[in-house]
Amino acid sequence: MAHPYHLVNILTGTKGAAEMKDAKPLAKIITKSARPLLVVGPRTLSFQLNEKLLIEYVIEIAKVGNIPICATAHTNKKFLELGVTPDTTYDVIEITNHLKDPEWKGVRGEGNHDLVVFVGFRTDLGNQALSTLKHYAPHLNTMTLCKFYYPNATFSLPNFRKDEEWKALLEGIIEGLK
Secondary structure (H helix, E strand, C coil): CCCCCCCCCCCCCCCCCEECCCHHHHHHHHHHCCCEEEEECHHHHCCEECCEEHHHHHHHHHHHHCCCEEECCCHHHHHHHCCCCCCEECCHHHHHHHHHCCCCCCCCCCCCCCEEEEECCCHHHHHHHHHHHHHHCCCCEEEECCCCCCCCCCEECCCCCCHHHHHHHHHHHHHHHC
16 A cells, blocks of 8 residues: 555545556546646646756646646746746635536636646645545546655555656656657
8 A cells, every 4th residue: 555755644534546656547547538637836846857847747748638737826937938828827725626616617618627637736735635626526536746645636656766767657648648
């Protein structure tokens, strides 16, 4: 069984995240989703994976998967610097509250999302948002692409000790979405 990055985030109840160590099934889950959404947090600006920032991998995933982007915190400025206009800008609490509502029309007005992919959040804040969605938004699945295990997601990466493993998985997702 996977262990969360913070030991206080133990799994309570019967529904826990499926630990995903391979890029192919993650890419397949994203591809099969009708209306996925990428929710991008501020840590995408500080994680450097060799020559690229994490936000650059996120942009590639969004482009090849045709996934709308929700920029949170101060990530909008970096997206614009990189030539990408996010579909929307919300605080993580605001987007979580919208996602709970099954009648919400989504960031593109096409209907609520069925898969929400979180990346670049502090583990404590991200896990609380995921816990809220797990309990109050049964109409959607959640996924994290952070290097830490989130027990409240539907699908989560394991705790990666080496950034090379994380980078390889992100590159595998990009290839799988092409």
